[in-house]
Amino acid sequence: MKIKSVVLLCLVGIFSFTIAAQQIKVSGIVFEDKNKNGVKDASEKGIKNILVSNGEEIVLTDKTGAYTINASVGSSVFPIKPSKYSVWRKSKPQIQNTAFLYIDTLLTEYDNLDFDIPLVPHFEQKTFRIGAIGDIQMKDYQEINYANQSIISELMQRPDIDFNIFMGDQINETLDILPSVTQMIESLPMPSWLLLGNHDRNVLGTNRQDDVFNRYFGASHYAFNYGNVHFIVLNNVASKGGRDYTGLISDEQLHFIKNDLTHVSKDKIVVVCQHIPMVYTRNRDAFLDLVKDYPSVLVLSGHTHQISRYILAPNVHELGVGASCGNWWVGERDWLGIPTALMQCGSPKNYFTIDFDKNNYKINYKGIGLSADKQMDIWIGGQDTVDTHIEALSQLDKNLVIANIYGGSDSTIVMMQIDGGNWIKMDKTSMVSPSVSRLIYMNNKGGYPTSFSRKGALRKRESPHIWTVSLPTKLSIGIHTIKIYAKDEYGFEVNGSRLFSKTNF
Structure with a gap:
C-alpha cells in the first residue's frame, strides 16, 4: 500500500508539473472601445505599441493592435495599461485587475486562447x-x-x-x-x-x-x-x-x-x-x-x-x-x-x-x-491622573513632551513651540507609545476588555515615530498652548496643537 501511494503521488506530481510547464498560445487584439461594450466592433481600431505581458515576458502589439504571447497554466496575461486609458470592465466602477486573463489551474483542456483587450479612453x-x-x-x-x-x-x-x-x-x-x-x-x-x-x-x-x-x-x-x-x-x-x-x-x-x-x-x-x-x-x-x-x-x-x-x-x-x-x-x-x-x-x-x-x-x-488634521497625539507628563498608576508613564519627567507623529520617519524634523515663543527642536526617541502603555495597563489591571469587546494584543514594543523634548523650566502657572510642526524631504508636512495646564503639583 505504501509503495502504491508513493508511485501515485509521483505520478500526480509529474502530471501537475507537466500541466504547469505546458505553453499555451494567447492571441488577441488590443483596441479602443469607443462605445464601451467590451466587444471589438467593425468600426473600432486596434491600438499599436501596447505592452502585453504573461507576468514575465512582454510583447508589443503591432500596427493593427494584434499580439501573441506564450503563457503557462497558473499564469496571467494582461496589458500594461498606458496613461490616458482605463481597463474596460462590464461593471463600473471596478477592480481593475479583474479584467486580466488568468489561465486557471483547474482547467483540464489547454487549447490556445483568444483574449481581446478593450481599453477605454480616460482623461x-x-x-x-x-x-x-x-x-x-x-x-x-x-x-x-x-x-x-x-x-x-x-x-x-x-x-x-x-x-x-x-x-x-x-x-x-x-x-x-x-x-x-x-x-x-x-x-x-x-x-x-x-x-x-x-x-x-x-x-x-x-x-x-x-x-x-x-x-x-x-x-x-x-x-x-x-x-x-x-x-x-x-x-x-x-x-x-x-x-x-x-x-x-x-x-x-x-x-x-x-x-x-x-x-x-x-x-x-x-x-x-x-x-x-x-x-x-x-x-x-x-x-x-x-x-x-x-x-x-x-x-x-x-x-x-x-x-x-x-x-x-x-x-x-x-x-x-x-x-x-x-x-x-x-x-x-x-x-x-x-x-x-x-x-x-x-x-x-x-x-x-x-x-x-x-x-x-x-x-x-x-x-x-478622524479629522484630516489629526496627524499626531501629544502626551505631557502629569496631565492625566491615570498615568500615575502606570509604571512606564509615572516614572517619566513631568516636564516631558512626547509627540507620536503617525507618518513620521527618521528623516522627519520635528519642532515644538510654546505660547507663540521660539521653536524648539524635538529628539527622535525609541520608546513605547504612551497610548499603548495606557492600554496595556488597562488590559491587565484596569478593567479592559469590557463586555462584547476583545482584548487588544498589544506588547511593549517601541514605536518608530516618537519625538520628545522637555518643557521650558520657567513656565507660569496656568493654561498654555503647545504647537508641533513636522516636515521631511519625502513629501510629509503636518501640524498639531493642544492646550495643557501648568500647576503647583
Missing part, C-alpha cells in the same frame, strides 16, 4: 491622488460589518481619490467571503487595484497559493501607468509550505520588472506595491539594483499593522501604510460598536493618500473616522 491629469489601503483583513461577516462602517464608508465619501490600491490581506484566510469582499470594493465610487497578502492565499494543498486570488482578481503581479507615474504590483509572499512564508520576489517577477522598466522613461516616478515591506524582503538588493537609475522610487507596503518608513537607497523611499483594520479589529468598541484597534505603534487605524504632481509626491496619513 488622466499629471496631478492626481491615490488611496493606499493597508490590511482590511476581514475573517467573517462581523468584520465585514466593521469595515463597511469604517474604511469603506469613508472611502465612499472621497471623490477626491482617483483610484485605490489595496495592499493585501483583504481577508484573514477565509476564502469563502471573497464574493462579499469583491462586491464591497466594487461598490466604491473610484476604481481599485488589489494585490495579494499572506492571508489571501490558498494554503490547502496547492502548488499555486495565489490561484483563488487570481480567479477573483486576475493576477497577483502586474504593472500599469497613470499620469506621469508607473506602478508595479508584486507578490512577494513566497510560500515555504502550508501557512509558512517568507518575503521574497520570485525570479519570474524580477525578470518582469527588468523587462517592464525597459519601457519606462527615467523621468517617471516609479511606485512599487507589495504586501510584505521591501525592507523585510530577502532579495531586496536585486530589486534595488533594477531601479537604481530611477531618481524617484516610492515603495508601498502593508503587513505589519503599524506605520513605518524606510530609506532603502538615496532614490528609494518605502512607506508601510499601516492597517485599515488597525490591530486586527480588536480592542474596546467605540460608540458605533467598532473596535478601536489601536496599532502597536500607537496610531489609530488608518489609510494613506498620496498626491502626485508631475515629478513630485506628498504622503498624507488619514485616521479612519
Whole structure:
C-alpha cells in the first residue's frame, strides 16, 4: 500500500508539473472601445505599441493592435495599461485587475486562447491622488460589518481619490467571503487595484497559493501607468509550505520588472506595491539594483499593522501604510460598536493618500473616522491622573513632551513651540507609545476588555515615530498652548496643537 501511494503521488506530481510547464498560445487584439461594450466592433481600431505581458515576458502589439504571447497554466496575461486609458470592465466602477486573463489551474483542456483587450479612453491629469489601503483583513461577516462602517464608508465619501490600491490581506484566510469582499470594493465610487497578502492565499494543498486570488482578481503581479507615474504590483509572499512564508520576489517577477522598466522613461516616478515591506524582503538588493537609475522610487507596503518608513537607497523611499483594520479589529468598541484597534505603534487605524504632481509626491496619513488634521497625539507628563498608576508613564519627567507623529520617519524634523515663543527642536526617541502603555495597563489591571469587546494584543514594543523634548523650566502657572510642526524631504508636512495646564503639583 505504501509503495502504491508513493508511485501515485509521483505520478500526480509529474502530471501537475507537466500541466504547469505546458505553453499555451494567447492571441488577441488590443483596441479602443469607443462605445464601451467590451466587444471589438467593425468600426473600432486596434491600438499599436501596447505592452502585453504573461507576468514575465512582454510583447508589443503591432500596427493593427494584434499580439501573441506564450503563457503557462497558473499564469496571467494582461496589458500594461498606458496613461490616458482605463481597463474596460462590464461593471463600473471596478477592480481593475479583474479584467486580466488568468489561465486557471483547474482547467483540464489547454487549447490556445483568444483574449481581446478593450481599453477605454480616460482623461488622466499629471496631478492626481491615490488611496493606499493597508490590511482590511476581514475573517467573517462581523468584520465585514466593521469595515463597511469604517474604511469603506469613508472611502465612499472621497471623490477626491482617483483610484485605490489595496495592499493585501483583504481577508484573514477565509476564502469563502471573497464574493462579499469583491462586491464591497466594487461598490466604491473610484476604481481599485488589489494585490495579494499572506492571508489571501490558498494554503490547502496547492502548488499555486495565489490561484483563488487570481480567479477573483486576475493576477497577483502586474504593472500599469497613470499620469506621469508607473506602478508595479508584486507578490512577494513566497510560500515555504502550508501557512509558512517568507518575503521574497520570485525570479519570474524580477525578470518582469527588468523587462517592464525597459519601457519606462527615467523621468517617471516609479511606485512599487507589495504586501510584505521591501525592507523585510530577502532579495531586496536585486530589486534595488533594477531601479537604481530611477531618481524617484516610492515603495508601498502593508503587513505589519503599524506605520513605518524606510530609506532603502538615496532614490528609494518605502512607506508601510499601516492597517485599515488597525490591530486586527480588536480592542474596546467605540460608540458605533467598532473596535478601536489601536496599532502597536500607537496610531489609530488608518489609510494613506498620496498626491502626485508631475515629478513630485506628498504622503498624507488619514485616521479612519478622524479629522484630516489629526496627524499626531501629544502626551505631557502629569496631565492625566491615570498615568500615575502606570509604571512606564509615572516614572517619566513631568516636564516631558512626547509627540507620536503617525507618518513620521527618521528623516522627519520635528519642532515644538510654546505660547507663540521660539521653536524648539524635538529628539527622535525609541520608546513605547504612551497610548499603548495606557492600554496595556488597562488590559491587565484596569478593567479592559469590557463586555462584547476583545482584548487588544498589544506588547511593549517601541514605536518608530516618537519625538520628545522637555518643557521650558520657567513656565507660569496656568493654561498654555503647545504647537508641533513636522516636515521631511519625502513629501510629509503636518501640524498639531493642544492646550495643557501648568500647576503647583
